[in-house]
Amino acid sequence: MRTAIVCAAIAAICALILILGAGDQTGPNAFVVIGISQGAIYGLLAIGLVLVYKGARVFNFAQGEFGTLAAFTLYLFNRQYGLPYWVGVIAAVVITVLIGLAMERVVVRPLLEKPRVTLLVATIAFALLAIGFEFVIFLPELKNLEPIVHGQGITIFTYILDPQHLIIIGVLLALAVILGFFFSRTDLGLAILGTSQDAFATRVVGIGIDRISPFIWGSAAFLGAIAGILYVPTTNLVPGVVTLYVLIPAFTAAVLGGMTSLPGAFVGGVAVGLIQALSQWASGHYSIGDKLLQGYLPDIPDVVLLIALLTILLARPQGLLGTEA
């Protein structure tokens, strides 16, 4: 119910901006489209973050690196070895999931009973390790990844939305629905929720955390790989690209959505994308004195993002759509 209200509110705000700015070439209309398509990428990564948080109660700083690793694997198979695109995609997903499982076994498992902050530092170390390996193997050179389909794209309000963005939005919606069903209706989903809330109690009723934990991190790697494969073609491939540009907005999106809510991750992603795009527009459109806003303070979208994160955590820590579990 709350999901519907929040979605309706965001849609209403978008509609209002679009109607008010209709026909205005310098207006914010194109930025609304940019915001939604960027927000879909944030949401895609945020879903993986939410999954790990639901399952292990930790922020997974390596989630972005799952994406970059998958993108590099795809690059290796598709561009360097010349294999077909779909082979590269399958190889990327499989290898990333294996890396995720290895991470679970080597890094996460020994720390399951340690404080969560310890596990958080471990995921940071793992992310930096992955970035280091990317530097060693692929060197810090700009690379490009082919999009899934080449095509014209559709033009909305002077902004050309290429097919990759449409695929991202579609995949994100599908994942949110599937995972929402998984966590509320299936035994495995409920078992994962149980371990995240009280590992000891779930062990008492016969659910082994040793079985659940690989599943959580494997699926997180899977979701991260999908996010990376879909996102990287819209930008350049450099070591740590997903961590650098998507991880913080994705975390903000997840927190905004409530950290435990899968539809929340989607809604939060779109909201964060809109906030960033509109503040980008405003900082280049309005001026104080004879200088534009961005002349005084560069990169206003990230400042607004920090303010949004602070506001939501101080005023409503459970997020827009968050519930316990």
Place this chain on the structure above:
Amino acid sequence: MTDLDVTEPTPPVEAPVDDRPGPSGFSPSPQGWFARVVVLIVIFGGVFWVTASVKGFWAARISLAVIFAIIGLSLNVVLGYLGQLSLGHQAFVGISAFVAAFYVTKSAHCTTDSCSIGSFLIAVVIAALAGAVAAGILGLVALRIRGLYLALITLAYGFVAERSLFEIPALTNGGAGQPAPRPDGFVGDHAFAYLCFIFLAIVLFIDWRLLRSKVGRAILSIKQSDAVAATYGINVTAYKVLAFMMSGLFAGIAGALFAFHETNVVSNNFNFSNSLLWVLMVVVGGLGRRTGVVIGSAFFALFPYLITIYSGFNNFFKDTFHRDPNYITLVIGPLLAVLTIIQFPGGIAEQISPITRWLSGKRFTKHPDGGHATGEPKSGKRGLFKRRSQNGAEPEAAEPSKELVGSTEGSDA
């Protein structure tokens, strides 16, 4: 913060009382004291000798290592003593570096030819205060938001500082960078390295006195549980903010020194993978142990250069992998951190604890209780591929000093 965490024993950072020399404890003989003093002199003399005898660019790297050590001590206050994770430390270091550079060029009108030591000292003080204020703001946020969520806020804070604040044209001289000429008499790399050592000594002294005082005990108790600390009448609000400001003060000193080390401050010096690496170096050094933190930080600052000394390694790397050996350092640091967190939670400090304990006039042992536990198997250490014990109470209680980060966790913000 859950009930479970309160019961988990976290070791006191300082040695327990019965370990101190006295009627019940162990006290070395005069010869023993003599040996300890000799070893200390050899260590400090060795560091001094190395600094004095190396070439200029190595002296610059040593001063960078000292600056890293101060940064490590700064992070250690928040992470090791207070138990909160700060991923945005490059914000404090960067803000104070820019403030120091801004002061000496714009207010004190220093040039590369002349800059009085007085304006240098004023710049360091102002930078330290700026760092304290910047961190104090974050401390106020930390009153409401803890644990994982605070880590996220600090990350975003550092990110904004890097991308936005440090790109303000007035601050960065339109992107060219803010010059920070070194003071007269310390222009050379060797002299500047000694100056950095002096500041490290000052920071170590403040850190030591802080931890031994009421303030330090209060901060350590907040790490255990701020609810329990509050019931003992500890002003949790004030001490939390104070700990952050202390951390910011150290970061400010480090930032000012960094500005003069670089002599031109640009925003590139403060990117966010730096601050993540700083967290790792403190973890590798050993949380809450200042000797370990200093060694760990210095190691992280120096090892990218140290591995290039040995040309055989260089050539092997170039010929076999066709890669610049510098890239391998990007892997070594995180690898050490992962290893530390999983297998050696005490970090370097834990590994060298017999030496540090011996040097401070105690027995040469890993066990602070005077060797009662020697001979017993290390039950707390868990192997990588060993199955986890089904009896949850057994392993952790046996060996207390295995906790990486304290218990103030707050997984629900």
